[in-house]
Structures are given as structure tokens and as C-alpha cells.
Amino acid sequence: MSNKRKLSFAALLDRHAQVAVHVGLRPIPGQQIILSAPIEALPLVRLICKHAYMAGASLVTPLLTDGECTLARYRHASDASFDIASAWLSDGTAAAFKEGAARIAISGDNPGLLAGQDPSRVSRAAAAAGKASKPAMEYVTTSRVNWSICAYATRSWAKTAFPELSEKAAVAKLWRAIFAASRADAPDPVAAWMEHNAVLKSRVKILNDRNFASLRFRGPGTDLLVGLADGHKWAGGSSTTPGGAQFNANVPTEEVFTTPHSRRVDGWVSSTKPLSLHGNIVEGIRVRFESGKIVEASAAKGESALLNLIKTDEGASHLGEIALVPHSSPISASGLLFFNTLFDENAACHMAVGQSYAKCMHDGVNLSKDDLIARGANQSNVHVDWMIGSGAVDVDGICPDGTVVPVMRGCEWV
Amino acid sequence: MSNKRKLSFAALLDRHAQVAVHVGLRPIPGQQIILSAPIEALPLVRLICKHAYMAGASLVTPLLTDGECTLARYRHASDASFDIASAWLSDGTAAAFKEGAARIAISGDNPGLLAGQDPSRVSRAAAAAGKASKPAMEYVTTSRVNWSICAYATRSWAKTAFPELSEKAAVAKLWRAIFAASRADAPDPVAAWMEHNAVLKSRVKILNDRNFASLRFRGPGTDLLVGLADGHKWAGGSSTTPGGAQFNANVPTEEVFTTPHSRRVDGWVSSTKPLSLHGNIVEGIRVRFESGKIVEASAAKGESALLNLIKTDEGASHLGEIALVPHSSPISASGLLFFNTLFDENAACHMAVGQSYAKCMHDGVNLSKDDLIARGANQSNVHVDWMIGSGAVDVDGICPDGTVVPVMRGCEWV
Numbered sequence: 001m002s003n004k005r006k007l008s009f010a011a012l013l014d015r016h017a018q019v020a021v022h023v024g025l026r027p028i029p030g031q032q033i034i035l036s037a038p039i040e041a042l043p044l045v046r047l048i049c050k051h052a053y054m055a056g057a058s059l060v061t062p063l064l065t066d067g068e069c070t071l072a073r074y075r076h077a078s079d080a081s082f083d084i085a086s087a088w089l090s091d092g093t094a095a096a097f098k099e100g101a102a103r104i105a106i107s108g109d110n111p112g113l114l115a116g117q118d119p120s121r122v123s124r125a126a127a128a129a130g131k132a133s134k135p136a137m138e139y140v141t142t143s144r145v146n147w148s149i150c151a152y153a154t155r156s157w158a159k160t161a162f163p164e165l166s167e168k169a170a171v172a173k174l175w176r177a178i179f180a181a182s183r184a185d186a187p188d189p190v191a192a193w194m195e196h197n198a199v200l201k202s203r204v205k206i207l208n209d210r211n212f213a214s215l216r217f218r219g220p221g222t223d224l225l226v227g228l229a230d231g232h233k234w235a236g237g238s239s240t241t242p243g244g245a246q247f248n249a250n251v252p253t254e255e256v257f258t259t260p261h262s263r264r265v266d267g268w269v270s271s272t273k274p275l276s277l278h279g280n281i282v283e284g285i286r287v288r289f290e291s292g293k294i295v296e297a298s299a300a301k302g303e304s305a306l307l308n309l310i311k312t313d314e315g316a317s318h319l320g321e322i323a324l325v326p327h328s329s330p331i332s333a334s335g336l337l338f339f340n341t342l343f344d345e346n347a348a349c350h351m352a353v354g355q356s357y358a359k360c361m362h363d364g365v366n367l368s369k370d371d372l373i374a375r376g377a378n379q380s381n382v383h384v385d386w387m388i389g390s391g392a393v394d395v396d397g398i399c400p401d402g403t404v405v406p407v408m409r410g411c412e413w414v
Numbered sequence: 415m416s417n418k419r420k421l422s423f424a425a426l427l428d429r430h431a432q433v434a435v436h437v438g439l440r441p442i443p444g445q446q447i448i449l450s451a452p453i454e455a456l457p458l459v460r461l462i463c464k465h466a467y468m469a470g471a472s473l474v475t476p477l478l479t480d481g482e483c484t485l486a487r488y489r490h491a492s493d494a495s496f497d498i499a500s501a502w503l504s505d506g507t508a509a510a511f512k513e514g515a516a517r518i519a520i521s522g523d524n525p526g527l528l529a530g531q532d533p534s535r536v537s538r539a540a541a542a543a544g545k546a547s548k549p550a551m552e553y554v555t556t557s558r559v560n561w562s563i564c565a566y567a568t569r570s571w572a573k574t575a576f577p578e579l580s581e582k583a584a585v586a587k588l589w590r591a592i593f594a595a596s597r598a599d600a601p602d603p604v605a606a607w608m609e610h611n612a613v614l615k616s617r618v619k620i621l622n623d624r625n626f627a628s629l630r631f632r633g634p635g636t637d638l639l640v641g642l643a644d645g646h647k648w649a650g651g652s653s654t655t656p657g658g659a660q661f662n663a664n665v666p667t668e669e670v671f672t673t674p675h676s677r678r679v680d681g682w683v684s685s686t687k688p689l690s691l692h693g694n695i696v697e698g699i700r701v702r703f704e705s706g707k708i709v710e711a712s713a714a715k716g717e718s719a720l721l722n723l724i725k726t727d728e729g730a731s732h733l734g735e736i737a738l739v740p741h742s743s744p745i746s747a748s749g750l751l752f753f754n755t756l757f758d759e760n761a762a763c764h765m766a767v768g769q770s771y772a773k774c775m776h777d778g779v780n781l782s783k784d785d786l787i788a789r790g791a792n793q794s795n796v797h798v799d800w801m802i803g804s805g806a807v808d809v810d811g812i813c814p815d816g817t818v819v820p821v822m823r824g825c826e827w828v
Contacts, residue, residue: 030494032502039456042480049483053490058498060487064478066456069463073474076467080444084472088446088513092506099502 007185009175015184016150017047021055023193024148024251025104029056034096036063037106041152044106052104063089067113067156070279073125074117082124085132097139102247103147110156111339114279123308126278130312130381141383142358142365143239146247149342151178160281160339174338181252181331181343193248200237203256203413207234207324210405212397214261215322217269217349219393221286226322226351227264229376231362234258242365254331254346257323259360261376263292265319271299272348273387276339280305285386292318292376294353310353315380321352321360327391327411341385349389349411354380421599423589429598430564431461435469437607438562438665439518443470448510450477451520455566458520466518477503481527481570484693487539488531496538499546511553516661517561524570525753528693537722540692544726544795555797556772556779557653560661563756565592574695574753588752595666595745595757607662614651617670617827621648621738624819626811628675629736631683631763633807635700640736640765641678643790645776648672656779668745668760671737673774675790677706679733685713686762687801690753694719699800706732706790708767724767729794735766735774741805741825755799763803763825768794 007015027033033052037045042064049060073081097103114122130137139145158170165173179185186192214227236256238246271285284300287310294317299306310317325332325348332347356377358364364372373379389395395408406414421429441447447466451459456478463474487495511517528536544551553559572584579587593599600606628641650670652660685699698714701724708731713720724731739746739762746761770791772778778786787793809822820828 029492032498032500039453039478042453046480046482046486049486050490053486053492053495056492058491058495059500060483061500061503062478062480062483064453064476064480066460066476066478068460069474069476072460072463072467076464077472078443078467078470081467081472084446086446086473086475086510088506088510088515089475089503091509092502095505096500096502101502 012179012184013044014047015189016179016182017044017051019182019184019189019193019251020048020104020148020150021051022190024150024248025052025102025146026245026247027052027055027057027102028146028245030058031056032096032099032101033057033060034063034093034101034103035060035106036065037152038108038154039064039066040154041106041108044152048104067110070113074114074121082121083128085128087132090133090136093133094136094139097136097145100145102145103140105149106152107149107340107342108152108154108157110154110279111160111276112279112281113156115281117279119280119304119308122278122280123305123312127312127381134381137355141355143241144365146241146245148247148249148251150182150251151340151342153178157340161337177334177336177338180334181346197237197248200253200256204234204236207256207258210397211400212405213400214264214398215407216396216398217388217393219390221270222268222388222393224267224269224289225265226319227261227376229259229261229356229361231375232259233360233362233364235357235360239359250342250346252331252343252346254329255323255325255350257321257360259356259377260319260322260351261292262315262318262320262378263376265289265292269351269388271386271388272390272393273337273344274339275386276341277302277305277309277384281339282306294318309382309384312382313380315378316354316382318353318378319351320354320356320378320380320383321385323350323385324395324408325349325389326408326413327389344387345385348387349393349395349408350385350387352383352385354378354382354384426593426598427458428461429603430593430596431458431465433596433598433603433607433665434462434518434562434564435465436604438564438662439466439516439560440659440661441466441469441471441516442560442659444472445470446510446513446515447471447474448477448507448515448517449474450479451566452522452568453478453480454568455520455522458566462518481524484527488528488535496535497542499542501546504547504550507547508550508553511550511559514559516559517554519563520566521563521754521756522566522568522571524568524693525574525690526693526695527570529695531693533694533718533722536692536694537719537726541726541795548795551769555769557655558779560655560659562661562663562665564596564665565754565756567592571754575751591748591750591752591757594748595760611651611662614667614670618648618650621670621672624811625814626819627814628678628812629821630810630812631802631807633804635684636682636802636807638681638683638703639679640733641675641790643673643675643770643775645789646673647774647776647778649771649774653773664756664760666745666757666760668743669737669739669764671735671774673770673791674733674736674765675706676729676732676734676792677790679703679706683765683802685800685802686804686807687751687758688753689800690755691716691719691723691798695753696720708732723796723798726796727794729792730768730796732767732792733765734768734770734792734794734797735799737764737799738809738822739763739803739825740822740827741803758801759799762801763807763809763822764799764801766797766799768792768796768798
């Protein structure tokens with residue numbers, strides 16, 4: 001009964017754009033939209049413009065980025081350049097959010113663009129950009145505006161994910177995976193998403209009812225106790241702005257996630273998938289936490305990018321998010337490795353160092369920063385996820401009274 | 415002795431980028447640069463990034479625009495959209511200028527992109543954008559930052575200029591004209607520009623020494639007396655910021671120009687070339703001024719775009735610039751019609767309705783807005799040039815004592 005095989009690429013791309021607009025962002029009539037994308041994603045940018053205007057957006061402003069322009073900086077700029085960011089643009093974006101604008105981003109940058117560049121420059125530039133964009137990102141991390149990220153199969157990303165294929169075949173394979181994950185190939189993509197959101201919400205409800213004090217992850221190279229923040233709240237599926245607007249921040253999304261306690265994480269944890277970090281690929285991460293802080297860290301590949309990340313600021317060496325994803329999630333079941341967090345984080349349990357999400361705290365949007373910190377909600381200019389789940393990882397929940405409840409076995413829901 | 419024939423297109427484009435950076439913008443080491451361009455100009459964007467970083471720019475932020483995204487708005491947005499502008503981006507740009515950023519723009523948009531769209535929507539959108547960008551544009555019109563415009567031969571522009579040619583031939587012909595005008599094909603482009611700037615400066619000196627009270631233009635359909643502002647100053651060639659940075663605001667430039675008196679312009683004037691105005695082509699403009707204000711206006715083609723322009727605000731029906739360009743200027747001598755003001759305004763004497771330039775007033779940067787208005791320097795959210803010179807137009811200068819001095823005959827310097 002599926003109509004999958006009948007849809008042309010153009011029809012699938014148009015449906016993908018419809019999902020980005022009608023499931024992901026859901027613009028409010030009259031709302032301005034800031035659309036950031038790599039320049040290669042222009043065909044999707046145009047379709048999102050079309051559907052956003054049809055949905056009542058007042059003005060869509062595309063901000064297109066080009067990897068070659070970024071590389072020109074690393075090749076030709078003076079060293080002092082790498083502590084500079086376009087704060088004027090970040091502040092403008094924050095002002096737009098304050099006035100009610102929404103944000104949609106297309107993910108697809110070359111995961112290895114900056115491999116071979118000086119890692120300390122890469123992390124200095126990322127730190128400067130993170131600091132400059134903090135006021136704008138606060139609107140995003142607190143869900144004060146509707147925002148969403150979707151994907152576009154650029155050639156460089158496709159070749160990174162599927163190096164054994166020709167560029168054309170790699171792009172085609174990546175698009176099939178993207179359309180499956182965004183449900184663009186479903187008979188009724190929007191209805192499929194409403195159903196999927198309901199499943200995630202039921203999982204969120206169970207975890208919130210349990211109100212675990214901490215989670216314990218055990219597997220090869222991993223024995224980690226993750227205390228949860230006081231007043232933490234689980235989230236998953238669609239989000240809601242304070243004004244009541246619904247949106248799906250990530251397309252795809254398979255995770256349920258909450259706020260760890262920034263001072264109550266202890267033990268070893270090993271990454272289970274590579275991480276694309278600021279244009280570098282980092283693999284084989286091993287870190288040890290003590291009272292919430294990373295005190296030992298190494299990686300088999302890209303270690304300096306990791307070490308630079310966790311010293312960006314104090315919060316960058318503490319956790320801001322912990323997320324549960326079943327090993328059988330459709331993205332994981334595809335068996336593919338995407339080198340793109342939007343996909344890989346939806347294939348495995350993961351954690352993020354850096355900024356926590358206000359929506360993952362009870363009454364989080366109304367709490368002061370000091371209150372959030374007191375409850376264990378981490379604060380930072382960065383937020384970087386990496387994957388710690390696999391078929392060999394078990395998760396237990398520890399109740400406030402000390403009872404241990406099996407939550408996942410082989411990263412499948414118990 | 416010329417090496418013109420030996421240079422490949424890639425070499426010429428790189429020299430064109432060098433002229434844009436080293437003649438046009440001349441970045442100050444450590445300066446941020448905002449680079450706006452149509453997306454098709456990406457090859458030149460990348461080269462300008464390279465040369466700007468090599469010249470010491472700290473960070474170049476490209477802002478790329480796409481005609482199809484603009485058209486999506488006209489095709490699908492609600493009517494209320496056309497009174498909205500991205501003020502957050504304009505304000506961010508103004509903040510960047512305040513902090514010392516420079517601006518470079520690549521001209522090459524499709525001159526007829528919005529032909530066929532509702533002219534009142536086109537001018538409402540332009541008016542909203544003009545109003546929003548006023549704080550940023552004030553840094554430009556007062557030369558408080560170094561800024562420059564250069565050109566890129568997009569396919570749509572080339573086909574508009576040379577409709578009788580194939581797209582490939584039209585693009586090649588337009589590039590030849592652009593490289594000739596930017597002197598990218600000269601043996602030493604930067605030296606050629608320094609020489610050209612000196613010629614323009616000598617012409618400026620003569621006109622400033624004369625200190626005419628008004629200019630009179632006579633030709634077919636034209637008999638116009640243009641009073642000059644009290645304390646007007648002629649400009650041409652390179653400009654200087656208050657901090658002493660030199661730049662060439664337009665590449666190419668052949669004009670010397672000054673500030674008309676906004677309340678002392680009388681008579682009829684006819685345009686001598688088509689004007690590309692907000693994506694519409696306007697031809698055969700005839701307007702009549704009375705005490706500085708346009709009181710009658712018509713056009714053989716695109717009339718509503720013209721009428722909408724001059725009612726944008728009070729200043730849009732008064733002159734803000736008058737410019738003299740010899741009919742034998744290299745761009746005019748090429749015999750080409752470009753449908754792009756950066757080129758066509760350098761082929762003929764022209765005038766502009768709207769905002770005046772502070773640099774065309776003695777001590778203009780330090781005068782208050784009220785002082786500028788009292789002296790006749792027009793204020794508006796728009797600045798649109800159109801061409802009024804041709805081989806059949808004569809220009810006289812009228813001295814403060816009433817003496818009439820022939821300035822141009824057949825638009826050649828006397």
C-alpha cells in the first residue's frame with residue numbers, strides 16, 4: 001500500500017521541506033524566519049521558503065554558509081582572526097528572536113571540512129562563535145522560540161558517510177536514509193510524525209512518573225553513574241514555546257532526554273560512534289567523571305579537538321544532557337553511520353557536555369540562572385553530544401529510595 | 415605591450431577580486447568585513463575572502479542572496495509580508511559598522527527579476543527595506559566606514575544586457591566589459607586605478623574652485639536648472655573615512671558628483687538610458703521639478719515602479735545627487751547598455767532622487783541633520799540614480815554672480 005516507489009526525487013524533496021515546515025518549525029502566521037544552511041542545500045532552502053510563506057511566514061531570511069570561505073580564513077587569515085566572531089550577526093539574531101522570529105537550520109556541512117587545520121585555531125574559533133551566539137542560543141535552549149533542524153545530503157557529507165561508494169551513489173544512499181528518517185517517503189508524512197510524537201510522549205511520561213535520582217550505564221569501557229538534576233524533567237518528540245507554539249526541534253528525533261546533575265556524575269564512559277566536531281572527526285572517546293567533572297579524557301582519533309572542546313569553559317567539562325534511544329530505532333536499524341549528530345544521536349543513547357535545556361527542568365524557563373545551577377542544570381557556551389549506547393550497553397534507573405529498576409538491556413527498553 | 419590576451423578567465427577573476435580588495439575596499443588590518451552578493455557570484459565571493467584575509471581582514475561574513483527565494487515571497491507570501499523587512503539584520507549590520515566593520519557588495523542581480531510582480535508590492539517591500547536599513551546606510555552615505563561595490567556577470571544580467579546573444583556568449587561579453595571597467599585586464603590594475611583616481615581628483619578640484627551656484631542641463635526633452643546646495647563639495651575617485659582610510663566606493667567609477675539643493679531644482683528632464691529599479695526595467699522617464707520637488711512624472715515603460723519610488727517618502731521626490739560623466743568615458747565608449755546602475759551611471763551624466771552624501775558637503779560629516787537640510791542636502795530612505803546625459807546634452811555652470819560658464823558640450827568636458 002505504500003506509495004514510496006512512485007515518488008520522484010523532486011517530490012520527495014518537496015515532502016521533506018513540508019515536514020521541515022509543518023512538523024519541524026510550524027511557523028506562526030506573521031512570523032519572521034531565519035534559515036541557516038550550507039550553500040549546497042539551496043534547492044531545499046528554496047522549497048522551505050515556499051512552504052514557510054504558504055504557511056504564513058512574513059519574511060524568510062536565508063543565511064547561507066560556504067565551506068570554501070571558511071577554509072579561506074584558515075589558509076590566509078592572521079592568527080588573531082581566530083578569536084573573532086561575527087557578534088553583530090549573533091546579536092541581530094538574538095534581537096530577531098526577541099521580536100518573535102523562528103529559526104530553521106539545514107544540517108549537511110562537510111563533517112571533515114577542517115581536518116588538517118590547526119586544532120587549537122578550530123577550537124578558538126568555535127569558542128569565540130559560541131560565546132558570541134550565547135544570547136541567541138538561550139532563546140533556543142529555553143524553547144522560547146520555535147526552532148528546528150533538518151538535513152540535506154551534501155556531496156561531502158555523503159562521501160564521508162559512504163566512502164566506498166561513488167559520489168553519486170553515496171548522495172543517493174544518504175538521501176534515501178534522510179527521507180526515511182524524515183518520513184518524507186511515508187504515505188502521509190505529517191500524520192506519521194504525529195503518531196511518532198505520541199509514542200515518544202508516552203515514553204517521557206513513564207520516565208517522569210518514575211522520577212529516577214540517577215541512571216547507571218554499563219557496557220564495554222563504560223561504568224557511569226549519572227545523577228539527574230533536582231527537578232529534572234524528561235522531554236522527547238515535540239516541544240512547546242511559552243506561548244504555546246508546538247514544534248519538533250530535530251527532524252529526525254528518536255530520543256527522550258533530560259538534565260543530568262552537573263556535580264553528580266562519576267565513572268568511565270566510552271563513545272560508541274564517531275563524532276563530527278567542528279569539522280574534525282573524533283573517534284574512540286574515553287572520559288572519566290569525578291563529581292560531575294571530566295577529569296581524564298582521551299580519543300583514538302581527533303583527541304586534541306576533544307581536549308580543546310572540554311576546556312572551552314567550566315561547563316564544557318560537565319554534562320548538560322543525557323538521552324535514551326533504543327538500539328532498534330529506525331536510524332540505528334539502518335546500520336548506517338552518518339558522521340552527523342542529528343542522525344547518529346538518534347541511533348544510540350548519548351550524552352552532551354555543555355549547556356542544559358531549560359525545558360528539561362520543571363518550571364525551567366522561569367528559574368533564574370542561579371536556581372538552575374543550584375539544581376544541577378549545567379551552563380556553558382557549548383553543547384556537544386556524543387554517543388555512548390550500543391547493543392552491549394545496559395541502563396538502570398535508581399529511584400530516590402535506592403531501588404534499582406532495569407530501564408534498558410542491550411539498549412532496548414525493558 | 416599589453417598582456418591582456420594572455421590572461422585566463424581564472425587569472426582575470428582573481429585580478430578583479432584583487433581590485434575589489436586593494437582598490438575598492440582596502441581593508442584595515444583587523445577589520446571585519448560584511449560581503450553581500452548574489453549566490454551566483456560565489457566564485458568571486460571566495461576570491462574576495464582570500465584576498466581580504468591576506469590583506470589582514472579579521473573575519474569576512476558573506477551574506478548571499480538568492481533570486482528564487484525572493485520570488486517565493488512574491489508567489490506565496492500573504493500581502494502583509496510586503497511591509498516587513500529584516501530589521502534585525504540591518505540593525506546588526508549597523509552595529510557592525512559602529513564597531514568598525516567594512517562593507518563590500520557584489521552587484522549582479524537579475525535586473526528584471528521582479529518584472530511581472532505587483533509593482534505596489536515591489537515598492538512596499540523596497541520601502542520597508544530602505545527604512546530598516548537607514549541606520550546602516552547612514553554609515554555608508556557619510557563614508558564613516560570604507561565600502562565598495564564591484565560586479566559579477568550573472569547569467570540573468572548578461573542575458574538582459576545582450577538578449578541577442580546565447581547565454582554563454584552574453585556572459586563572456588559582459589565579463590570582458592566588467593574586466594575592462596575594473597582594469598583587471600590592465601598590466602598593473604592597481605597602478606591604473608591610482609592614475610585614474612588622480613585624473614578624477616583634478617576634475618573635482620576645478621569644479622570646487624569654480625564653486626557654481628547651479629548647473630543647467632539642456633538637450634532633447636531636457637531643460638533643467640539644478641541649484642547646488644549651500645556648501646556643496648564635489649567628489650570623485652577615492653573617498654576617505656573620518657579616520658583617514660581611503661577606498662573606492664564604486665568599481666568602476668567615472669563620475670564627479672555633488673549635492674544639489676533640494677529646494678532649488680526646476681524644469682524638465684528626460685532619462686537617456688533605461689533604469690533597473692527593484693527588479694523592474696524603467697525606460698523613457700520624464701519628470702518636471704518645481705522648487706526642487708518632482709511635480710510631474712511619467713515613463714514609457716515601468717511607470718508604476720517610478721511613481722511608487724518617488725512617493726516612498728518626502729525626500730524621494732527631491733534630488734540628492736547630481737553627477738557629471740563625459741560621454742567619452744570608457745564605459746560609454748563601449749556603446750553597451752548594462753541595465754545596471756554601477757555601469758550605466760558611469761556612462762552618462764546622471765541624477766539621483768533621495769538621500770544625499772555627507773562627503774559632498776563641506777564639513778558634511780560633522781553637520782547635524784537640521785544643518786544639512788537647511789543647506790539643501792536632501793534626506794530620504796532611498797537613493798536611486800538615473801541617467802540624463804548623452805551626446806546631445808549640454809551643461810552650463812552658473813556662478814554665484816550669474817556668469818554662465820560652459821561646462822560640457824555634447825556631454826564632453828569643455
